[in-house]
Amino acid sequence: MKRHVNSLIFIVFVGLLIGSNLLACSAMQAIKDRLPPPHRVEGGILFQYDAPAAQRVNLAGEFNDWGGTLIGPLDPSRDPMTKNEKGIWEIVIPLKPGRYEYKFVLDGGVVWKHDPNNAERVDDGFGGYNSVIVIK
Numbered sequence: 001m002k003r004h005v006n007s008l009i010f011i012v013f014v015g016l017l018i019g020s021n022l023l024a025c026s027a028m029q030a031i032k033d034r035l036p037p038p039h040r041v042e043g044g045i046l047f048q049y050d051a052p053a054a055q056r057v058n059l060a061g062e063f064n065d066w067g068g069t070l071i072g073p074l075d076p077s078r079d080p081m082t083k084n085e086k087g088i089w090e091i092v093i094p095l096k097p098g099r100y101e102y103k104f105v106l107d108g109g110v111v112w113k114h115d116p117n118n119a120e121r122v123d124d125g126f127g128g129y130n131s132v133i134v135i136k
Helices: 002-033
Strands: 039-041 044-050 057-061 088-093 098-106 111-113 121-123 129-135
Touching (some): 044 098
Antiparallel strands (some): 098 129
């Protein structure tokens, strides 16, 4: 009986050890893969969004009439982003100094998402958030 109890304790210990290592690896992967918030690069401000499964991502904000939605439906020709080999969508937008709210629009307006890599955000009035960038 004692031998079975010791075996069971060993199995539980090994399971906990493996499980915690898997969680640690997942956490390290999440930290490693985090994108920087929008930042200045040659030509303007680089915006990035991680959405490998998306078919199309547009950047919408105060700087482009929210992708044209202020005057009609989403205009897919306004600020389309380009997907790189890692599934990260990117675009460089020349912005003048100021404060701008923005979101990422996935698959033609089906989903609107704030920037998970930018902690600066405000209530969007629709139960979500708009991300905010201040250009100096």
